[in-house]
Amino acid sequence: MEHILETKQLSVSFGEHHVIQKVNxxxxxxxxxxxxxxxxxxxxxxxxxLSGQIPPTEGEIxxxxxxxTKLSIAERTRLGMGRSxxxxxxxxxxxxxxxxxxxxxxxxxxxxxxFPMPAKLRAQQEExxxxxxxxxxxxxxxxxxxxxAHGEKRKLEIAMLLALKPELLLLDEPxxxxxxxxxxxxxxxxENIKSDDKNTIVLIEHKMEMVLHLSDYLVVLxxxxxxxxxxxxxxxxxxxxQSAYLGGFFHADSK
Ligand SMILES: Nc1ncnc2c1ncn2[C@@H]1O[C@H](COP(=O)(O)OP(=O)(O)OP(=O)(O)O)[C@@H](O)[C@H]1O
Numbered sequence: 001m002e003h004i005l006e007t008k009q010l011s012v013s014f015g016e017h018h019v020i021q022k023v024n025x026x027x028x029x030x031x032x033x034x035x036x037x038x039x040x041x042x043x044x045x046x047x048x049x050l051s052g053q054i055p056p057t058e059g060e061i062x063x064x065x066x067x068x069t070k071l072s073i074a075e076r077t078r079l080g081m082g083r084s085x086x087x088x089x090x091x092x093x094x095x096x097x098x099x100x101x102x103x104x105x106x107x108x109x110x111x112x113x114x115f116p117m118p119a120k121l122r123a124q125q126e127e128x129x130x131x132x133x134x135x136x137x138x139x140x141x142x143x144x145x146x147x148x149a150h151g152e153k154r155k156l157e158i159a160m161l162l163a164l165k166p167e168l169l170l171l172d173e174p175x176x177x178x179x180x181x182x183x184x185x186x187x188x189x190x191e192n193i194k195s196d197d198k199n200t201i202v203l204i205e206h207k208m209e210m211v212l213h214l215s216d217y218l219v220v221l222x223x224x225x226x227x228x229x230x231x232x233x234x235x236x237x238x239x240x241x242q243s244a245y246l247g248g249f250f251h252a253d254s255k
Contacts, residue, residue, distance in 0.1 A: 004029040004168050004200050005050070010059035012049055019045045021224045022059070027168065027202055032194055034203045034211045036235075037221035038245060043204045046221065047170050051083040052076045063168070082166025084174060090156055092146035096137055099145050099156055100128040103163035131159040135189045151182025155189055162193070169193065171203045175210070183207065190214060212236075220244065 005027040012020045019042050027033055035043050048054045050061060052073040060069045068076055091099050104124045132138045135155040140148060145156060154174055161169065174190065175183050187210055193199055194214060205211050211218065211232075218235040220228045222244045228235055235241055 001028045003027060004064060005202075006062045007050070008060045008062070010046075010049060010061060011057050012045060012054060013057045019224050020049060020056075023221075023224075023226050025219060025226060027200060028217070029200055030197055031216045032201045032203070032214050033217045033219060034205060034215040035219045035221060036205070036208075036211060037227070041221040042224040043221055044172060045224075047083060047172050047202075047204065051081060051170060077164060077166075080165070080167035081170070082161045082164050082168070083170040083172070084157055084161050085172055090145045090153055090160065092144070094145055095141065096143050096145055096148065096156055097125075097128055097132065097141040100131050100159050100163055101125060103160040104128050104131070107164055128163070131162050134162060134192055135159045136185065136192075149182065151178040151185055154178060154186060158189055158193070167198070167200060169199060169201045171201060171205075173204050173206065175205065175207055183210070187213070 003026045005025075007023055007025045010020060010023045010025070011018070023046065025046070035046065037043055045054070049056050052068075052071060052075075056069065060067055062068065063076065063079055063081060066079065068079065071079070091102070094102070101124055104127050108120075108124065129138065129141065132141055135158050137152060137155050137159065140152060145153065148156060158171075158174065171190070174186050178186065190201070190203070190210075191214070194201060203211070203214065215232055218228075218230065218232050219226060220235060220238075220241050227244055228238050228241050230238075
């Protein structure tokens with residue numbers, strides 16, 4: 001199976017604190033992988049390493065057969081890696097459509113072309129509108145981003161991420177901080193993105209029902225180590241995983 005992303009013995013320590021320890025993590029192209037693990041297991045730190053926010057202490061990261069370990073965040077983005085954060089990053093004083101159009105324009109190679117043709121601008125506007133449809137925000141396109149509900153801001157952020165045309169999407173807890181009522185809408189957006197076979201998605205998420213519904217494959221991090229990986233059913237039955245969560249997590253009612 002072709003892997004779009006591979007880590008080799010990836011490790012990071014903060015002083016004496018070994019937060020990620022010799023993680024060998026492979027992401028098959030076109031699949032949906034979720035990273036689960038208790039609070040503090042190192043999930044977000046792993047994303048920070050993958051997207052270039054922090055350098056590893058040891059090990060390598062390969063993306064589309066390039067060793068990207070030393071590349072900047074921007075270089076990784078250009079290669080096709082897109083990452084969302086737990087907090088929202090949007091321009092509150094612009095409309096929803098303007099936010100996405102700016103993201104679309106930021107990827108256009110001829111941004112500073114001498115001939116910013118109206119046709120080109122119209123195409124960018126259309127692309128932005130399509131992205132708003134993908135995240136089910138088309139009815140809010142003229143709203144100021146500041147006035148969106150929290151869950152809608154997360155959707156907008158996902159649309160802006162998609163504007164970068166990432167081949168690999170790293171989604172860090174897209175439901176973090178949003179109300180229970182808004183969760184199904186976010187799930188629908190992710191399902192919609194997943195339905196495009198070109199996308200490879202890695203999700204960090206605590207909501208197990210969502211994880212099990214979406215994932216082809218689960219990776220369990222515990223104390224910075226890769227404790228287990230495999231198909232969801234196999235992981236759910238893994239005794240080491242169950243004891244890592246000290247009981248409570250994998251009860252039938254969380255399925
Ligand atoms: N820059 C840093 N300096 C020191 N310690 C850090 C740093 N970044 C993360 N840590 C520590 O690394 C550990 C793992 O944190 P991380 O946020 O990656 O866990 P997580 O699995 O994403 O947790 P959660 O599910 O609660 O979001 C925590 O103990 C955290 O305090």
